[in-house]
Structures are given as C-alpha cells and as structure tokens.
C-alpha cells in the first residue's frame with residue numbers, strides 16, 4: 001500500500017487521493033474544485049513518482065519540478081510531498097568574480113560550495129545577512145559547468161543591491177538559497193518559435209534561457225527583444241551578437257524607448273516593437289522578464305495575440 | 318460522463334479555455350469581471366467552470382458558486398453579463414467544431430448555474 005510522507009509523518013492512502021488522505025487526517029491543504037483543474041491544491045513531490053494524471057494540464061515547467069495537484073494524485077508507490085513553497089535550503093557560495101556589465105549593472109559569478117541543481121532562468125535568493133535576502137536570476141547554464149552568473153542592477157536606495165556594488169569582492173563567501181522558479185526552458189517541441197522580451201536585468205534569465213535552448217538543439221526561431229531608455233542601458237550585447245552569428249535561428253533586437261535610436265537599435269517600447277514584428281503568436285512559447293508593468297501588459301498582449309496561457313512564462317521584478 | 322467524452326475530454330477543455338478566456342478578455346461588456354491580476358489563476362478558474370459545463374468531473378455545489386461570485390455580484394454582475402458569457406461558451410465550442418446537439422447540452426449545464434452565480 002502506497003504511503004504519503006508529509007511533514008515528517010507517514011500516512012496510509014489506500015484508494016484516496018493525496019488531498020483526501022491528508023485532509024482526512026487533519027492536515028490543512030487548500031483546495032477548491034477537487035477535480036484537477038483549479039490548481040489550488042498544488043503540492044510538490046520531493047521523493048517518489050508522481051502519477052501523470054496528477055499533472056494533467058499543468059505548465060510544463062511546473063511538471064518538470066514535480067509539482068502536482070493533490071486532489072487527482074493517487075500514488076502507486078511511496079511519495080514524499082511538501083507544500084509548494086517549502087524545502088528550499090541555503091548553502092554557501094564563493095565569489096569568483098565581480099565586474100561592471102554597464103554603469104548600473106554588476107555581473108557576479110559564484111561557485112557554490114556543493115553542486116547546485118538548477119535551470120537557466122530560475123533564481124536564487126542571495127543573503128546580505130541572516131534575515132535580509134533578495135532574489136536574483138541565473139543567467140548561467142548548468143550544462144556548461146559555468147559558475148553561477150547573476151546580473152544585478154543598482155537600485156537607488158536599495159539595501160542589498162547597493163551592498164553588493166559597494167562591498168562584494170572576488171574571494172568573499174556569501175550565503176545563497178537553492179534555485180527555484182518556473183521561468184525556464186523545457187526541452188522538447190524543438191521546432192517551436194520562441195519570443196523573449198526583457199527590460200533591464202530581465203535579460204539575465206533570458207540570456208540563460210536562450211543559450212539553454214540553443215544548447216538543447218532548439219531549431220525554431222528564438223527572437224530576443226531587450227528594452228532600455230537609451231543605448232547606455234544595454235549589456236551582454238556583444239555576446240548576443242556573437243550568438244546571432246553562430247545560430248541563424250536566433251536574433252537579438254535591442255530597443256531604445258527615449259530619444260533617437262542609434263544604428264542597429266529599434267526605436268520604441270520593447271513590447272510594442274516585439275508585437276509589431278510578431279503580431280500572431282499562435283503556437284509560440286513566450287518568456288517575459290523585468291519591469292512588472294511591462295510583464296503584466298505583455299502577458300495579456302501575448303495571450304490575445306494567440307499564445308497559449310500555458311506557454312507564457314514570466315518573472316516580473 | 319458521456320458528454321465530456323464526446324466533446325473531447327481534458328484536451329478539449331484545454332483548447333477551449335484559451336479560446337474562451339481570450340473572447341472574454343476582449344469583450345468590454347464583461348472583461349472587468351475577469352481581469353484579475355493573476356491571469357493564470359483566472360484561466361484555471363475558467364477551466365474548472367468549462368469542465369463542469371462540458372459534463373466533466375467537478376465537485377462544485379450551488380453554494381460554492383454563490384460564494385465564489387458574491388464579490389462580483391457586489392460589483393454589479395447581472396443577467397446581461399451572464400448572457401455574454403453564455404454567448405462566448407457557444408462561440409468557443411462552435412469554433413472547436415463541436416456538434417450543435419453537444420453545444421446545447423453544455424449550454425444547458427452552464428445555464429443551470431445562473432441563479433447561483435448571480436446570487437438569486
């Protein structure tokens with residue numbers, strides 16, 4: 001008989017779903033439709049096999065991280081489950097290098113003290129002290145065995161970003177969390193076209209995702225739009241141009257929203273330019289990162305332009 | 318559960334959710350009731366509702382429907398808005414080439430929630 005392990009306790013499920021089994025024994029799990037649709041009872045398996053039925057209709061990035069719907073999960077073998085937010089541990093990391101990527105953005109490379117499982121585009125929490133942390137996206141690729149690569153923008157008056165700019169040096173040891181987040185590339189459907197839109201350091205996760213997709217042999221078009229007020233706001237542009245030369249299916253379009261755009265740049269708000277170039281997104285995979293207003297407008301616009309809700313991935317920050 | 322199977326089951330609902338929700342967001346008569354900040358949560362709710370209308374598995378009671386829509390009724394949700402939603406359900410299924418007799422059955426199920434949704 002399959003057992004469900006939750007919070008250090010073991011429960012006999014019998015024929016019941018994980019939801020019924022846990023709630024019957026007094027564990028409070030939020031739920032609503034109880035038929036595998038509304039996703040209110042989302043949980044994550046940390047050990048054991050999740051039956052496919054329990055992931056029907058979930059976003060592929062959630063399924064890839066073993067999230068499932070407790071109401072439609074009837075485990076065939078023992079399974080250990082946690083609430084969606086739980087189970088993210090801390091670890092130490094050594095600063096390998098710190099460099100300016102432009103006047104306002106710092107590139108930080110870190111070597112974690114133990115191998116870190118992650119996907120390009122997920123984020124870690126970086127601790128300034130025991131109680132103060134901020135999230136930063138991973139622009140590096142685990143497959144290339146690179147150090148973790150973060151892009152941090154200097155936020156006026158910002159506690160952690162200014163501390164990083166002023167104090168962080170190569171050789172320092174800092175504390176980070178394990179990686180989390182569901183904005184990343186899932187291999188498969190290699191011919192699918194992908195639209196990626198970033199403002200500011202929203203480029204960090206997308207730089208990781210683009211390279212991850214190319215590394216996985218993605219054949220569909222990958223079009224990356226990066227928005228900034230003026231030409232001074234861009235970074236990693238040389239690397240992206242180089243990637244463009246190597247991979248004919250990848251294109252990089254920097255967009256300047258204020259003033260006159262120099263040669264090689266598009267003029268206008270990044271979202272407007274991207275949708276002008278690609279008005280029909282039926283069948284596309286879409287990634288949106290950066291300014292929360294841009295991301296929320298872009299989510300709606302991309303959906304109305306035909307992208308499926310399940311194929312729009314976003315991190316607003 | 319044969320209506321659900323005939324309509325095409327879970328894959329059909331997935332296809333219908335996108336089409337239906339897109340229609341709703343474009344409809345100025347009703348989009349204010351649906352434009353919650355989190356579009357994914359909204360879409361998941363639409364999916365649960367469509368699953369029910371398509372005769373699929375669900376555990377909603379009339380009381381759930383009342384509670385779930387009370388805040389919208391307070392914002393003025395009424396019969397004309399419900400009619401608009403019914404229109405979009407029909408148009409969505411037509412677009413998916415579902416036969417008319419099945420559309421009528423789904424519409425009847427959706428229609429049966431009217432009193433509870435509108436808190437009457």
Ligand SMILES: Cc1cc2nc3c(=O)[nH]c(=O)nc-3n(C[C@H](O)[C@H](O)[C@H](O)COP(=O)(O)OP(=O)(O)OC[C@H]3O[C@@H](n4cnc5c(N)ncnc54)[C@H](O)[C@@H]3O)c2cc1C
Pocket residue numbers: 123134135136137138150151152153154155156157158159160161162181201202204205315316317
């Ligand atoms: C999923 C995710 C991924 C992210 N990825 C990245 C990334 O890759 N790169 C990146 O640069 N950032 C990223 N961020 C943002 C990052 O986590 C931080 O929010 C950012 O660096 C600012 O932190 P801070 O401590 O410097 O600023 P905070 O100290 O948190 O301040 C933020 C703003 O609030 C203002 N403020 C602070 N305190 C007060 C107050 N008492 N009253 C009024 N105003 C106040 C500050 O002036 C500042 O403008 C990400 C965020 C998320 C959620």
